[in-house]
Amino acid sequence: MNTERKYSDQELIQKILNKETALFELIIRRNNPYLYRIGKMYHFSHEDTQDLMQDSYVQAYTHLNQFENRSSLRTWLSKIMVHECYRKSKKWTAKNVESLENNPLLIQKTGKTDTSKKVMNTELNAVIEKSLLHIPEDYRTVFILREVNGFSVLETSEILDITESNVKVRLNRAKGFLRKEIENYYSKEEIFEFNLIYCDAMVDRVMAQISLT
Incomplete structure (x- = not known):
């Protein structure tokens, strides 16, 4: 079985919380496309979106024990990303926006x-x-x-x-x-x-x- 799809999100979370930290990579791989599109919908450039994704994943990892499984992990991560984008969008100026034609x-x-x-x-x-x-x-x-x-x-x-x-x-x-x-x-x-x-x-x-x- 493909390692990336071997575990459910809940199984991954439990393993990561049990110190199998390396498995967090799978959560990142599964959710990159969704978080990237969120960054782009807020007009952020490719590079800035990657920074925001990184911040969001770090936030998620740090608070992974607070995930209550009331919604999907993808929804939870996306909410974190939206909050990060909203926070940064209030501080950054138009020079941070990159033409969507290139991305x-x-x-x-x-x-x-x-x-x-x-x-x-x-x-x-x-x-x-x-x-x-x-x-x-x-x-x-x-x-x-x-x-x-x-x-x-x-x-x-x-x-x-x-x-x-x-x-x-x-x-x-x-x-x-x-x-x-x-x-x-x-x-x-x-x-x-x-x-x-x-x-x-x-x-x-x-x-x-x-x-x-």
């Missing part, structure tokens, strides 16, 4: 796609990422936690200390803001032209079939 927030799913589709996905992801950074923070954080990190409504409410109803309302508003932001990048004509990238593949398929008749 994509959304990770593309790769597979057997044609080159045209990859180009379209890359451009669309870039537009979505830029748009996300322009919507209000309260709504952006809920959107990233729910839609990108995959937290449930309950988990998101625990991380942000808001009600489940507020999570739902903020998510809906975030989607509304996002739609409006995306519209700022393309006119209707450009959006249709953007989607016509599929045409080349269809033409090739039809012409290839015609040549066989």
Whole structure:
């Protein structure tokens, strides 16, 4: 069995508390993607996000005996990261912000796609990422936690200390803001032209079939 998945979170915690400190590495590996996205949703650069992740993991390790298992370990760690980001964001200035173009927030799913589709996905992801950074923070954080990190409504409410109803309302508003932001990048004509990238593949398929008749 893969060592990284050999133990449940609760088993790992017990072992770490019993002085098997080296196993904390597994907790870090399991949660890096989630904490990284949280740092990015607060506009922090790649380097600053890594610093915040480190601080959060240290906080978690130091207070691991206080974890009560009322929520998942991922939720608990994410809440620590949110608090760290919020605290630092009040102190740091705009010079600490790095362009999201150099550090994509959304990770593309790769597979057997044609080159045209990859180009379209890359451009669309870039537009979505830029748009996300322009919507209000309260709504952006809920959107990233729910839609990108995959937290449930309950988990998101625990991380942000808001009600489940507020999570739902903020998510809906975030989607509304996002739609409006995306519209700022393309006119209707450009959006249709953007989607016509599929045409080349269809033409090739039809012409290839015609040549066989």
